[in-house]
Amino acid sequence: MNAGQRSDPGTTDTIDVKHVDELRALEAEAVHIIREVVAELERPVLLFSAGKDSIVLLRLAEKAFRPSPLPFPVMHVDTGHNFPEVIEFRDRRLSEEGHDLIVASVQESIDNGRAQEVGGPNASRNRLQTITLLDALEAGGFDAAFGGARRDEERARAKERILSFRDEFGQWDPRAQRPEPWSLYNGRIRRGEQVRVFPLSNWTEVDVWRYLELEDLALPSIYFAHEREVFERDGILLATSEFTAPAEGESARVRTVRYRTVGDLTITGAVESTAATIPAVVEEISAATVSERGQTRADDRTSAAAMEDRKREGYF
Numbered sequence: 001m002n003a004g005q006r007s008d009p010g011t012t013d014t015i016d017v018k019h020v021d022e023l024r025a026l027e028a029e030a031v032h033i034i035r036e037v038v039a040e041l042e043r044p045v046l047l048f049s050a051g052k053d054s055i056v057l058l059r060l061a062e063k064a065f066r067p068s069p070l071p072f073p074v075m076h077v078d079t080g081h082n083f084p085e086v087i088e089f090r091d092r093r094l095s096e097e098g099h100d101l102i103v104a105s106v107q108e109s110i111d112n113g114r115a116q117e118v119g120g121p122n123a124s125r126n127r128l129q130t131i132t133l134l135d136a137l138e139a140g141g142f143d144a145a146f147g148g149a150r151r152d153e154e155r156a157r158a159k160e161r162i163l164s165f166r167d168e169f170g171q172w173d174p175r176a177q178r179p180e181p182w183s184l185y186n187g188r189i190r191r192g193e194q195v196r197v198f199p200l201s202n203w204t205e206v207d208v209w210r211y212l213e214l215e216d217l218a219l220p221s222i223y224f225a226h227e228r229e230v231f232e233r234d235g236i237l238l239a240t241s242e243f244t245a246p247a248e249g250e251s252a253r254v255r256t257v258r259y260r261t262v263g264d265l266t267i268t269g270a271v272e273s274t275a276a277t278i279p280a281v282v283e284e285i286s287a288a289t290v291s292e293r294g295q296t297r298a299d300d301r302t303s304a305a306a307m308e309d310r311k312r313e314g315y316f
Contacts, residue, residue, distance in 0.1 A: 023207065023210055023211050026202060026203055027060060030060045030200060030203075031060055031063055031199075033162060033197065034061055034146065037144050037195070038065075041143050041144040043143050044142065044146060045074070045137070045140060045145050046061055046072060046075065046145075047074075047145055048094070048101075049148075049263070050086045051086075051148070051261060051263070052212065052223060053208055054148040056148065056203075056211055056212065058074070058093075058099075059217060061146065073100040073140075074099045075101075075102040075103075075136060075140075076090060077133050077136070078103050079106045079128070079129060079264045080105065080106055081124075081241075081265050081266050083222055083259075083262065083265050083268075085220045086222065088220075089219075093218065102136065104136035106128045106132045108132075109128060124264060126264050142194070144195045144197055145194065145196050146199065147196055148198075150198070150203050150204065152203075159177075162197065162199070163197055164195065164197070165177065165193060166193065166196060205260075209281055210278075212278060213278040213282075222262070223259055223260075224258050224281070225258045225274050226257070226258065227254050227255070228254065228257050228270065230270055231246040231250045231252040231253075233247070236269030237255070237257060238265075238266070239270065241265055243266050256272065257271060258270065258273040258281075
């Protein structure tokens with residue numbers, strides 16, 4: 001498929017009435033959450049990676065306020081180690097709707113001494129995103145940040161409430177979260193505190209893909225089967241690039257792959273796949289026994305608590 005290609009509108013026939021009803025219920029819940037946060041908090045921002053989840057999140061935000069423009073800007077935390085197809089999609093998708101884009105640059109954090117880059121064959125800028133994000137939220141005066149995380153992605157994400165409160169240092173304490181009975185959300189915060197908001201918390205990976213099909217949403221082409229030169233490292237297929245190359249004992253070859261998740265290309269792995277349509281992707285992931293992060297993100301394999309450790313530090 002070409003970059004940003006949409007699914008065939010006719011393929012929505014593969015979504016039965018039951019799934020449509022479930023998706024519309026999830027949509028209504030997410031739209032309600034977004035509106036509640038905008039009503040209660042002073043200055044929200046929407047985090048956008050141009051990945052499948054943030055694409056769905058952006059569509060839900062647009063639905064929440066149409067025909068008015070979004071009442072908040074969109075932010076991308078840019079590691080500088082991106083898939084070119086994803087950055088092209090990001091710029092085109094946001095410019096089409098006239099959304100206000102803020103790019104928070106990890107490279108700028110390195111250049112101004114706020115972050116220190118590490119070297120070595122397994123080096124990644126992924127952890128450096130934390131200070132870049134916290135600095136950008138403080139600079140913009142943002143007290144709420146919408147994100148596309150889902151509870152089924154990873155154990156640490158499963159611990160979070162829909163409104164996840166962070167202290168004045170941007171840190172998260174999983175033992176100090178507010179209850180959310182009957183979908184009632186308490187958005188009151190003290191000066192200096194922040195809220196991370198996850199309207200897709202109750203969605204699954206399959207729900208996201210079915211919604212993409214239902215809404216006929218464009219995606220970066222790397223989500224579908226294509227040929228790419230990759231090499232295997234620690235059980236993950238990494239793409240060769242100016243930032244990643246095979247080490248001694250590793251060899252690259254062209255394979256037919258696709259990506260289940262989008263992130264820093266130095267730690268985001270591909271999966272071998274021939275799925276070139278959304279129905280084929282849904283069939284593939286329905287049979288999968290490992291989440292997309294567990295299968296393809298090297299940063300989540302460093303320890304059993306890798307994600308939770310980063311979230312405690314302020315990672316989204």
